[in-house]
Amino acid sequence: MKNLLFIVFFGVVFNGFAKLDPPKTAEVKIKTSAICGMCKKRIERDLGLTKGIVGSNLNLDNKVVTVTYNPKKTSPEKIKGAISKIGYDADEVAADQKSHDALPSCCQKSAAAHKD
Template sequence: MKKIASILVILLTISNLAIVGQPFAEPPKTAEIKIKTSAICGMCKKRIERDLGVSKGIVNSNLDLKDKVVTITYNTKKTSPEKIKQVISKIGYDADEIIADQKSHDALPDCCQKTSTMHVD
């Protein structure tokens, strides 16, 4: 009986050492960026937030329609500000200095295009 107990203690000690000796996975590093857009209405907000939400590396996004700025939290190992701006451009909206992809912009509803006047949703 003492042998079994001794063997269990040794095995538990070895397994604990193995676990403690392994480095823990580093949590993903996130950053926040604010990007000026050409969004106009609530439909624009929904579209941008939805499409960013399914984009690789995006943790969270929130578009403030008053100042037309989208605040994005993203995983720095999976994406970058440049890639995020390209995603917004491909949706059909300006993203800071990146002009909206023309084909995507033209496919937006009339009320969401840059030449449209702001309206209430």
């Protein structure tokens, strides 16, 4: 009898855990002023350290970063602010000037296009 109660108890508990919703994520695409592979590494690394961001990938061909995030912890506006603080434009949000000026000269907006 104890074994049967034990099995039923854990079956109910396990079934309850199995019904928990997995964390929901959202995706946003943001146009940046990134130029090169160094920009890509910097943006993806720094976004990876930002609260609520699950992952990011910057396409250098079109300069669009695709960000997967937890909407309960962050928002597209906060993500754009984070990109701005890294030193890059993010859609309509201009790059933070102090952060932009601290970028290597080859990564600044006024730099000529170059290959890595």
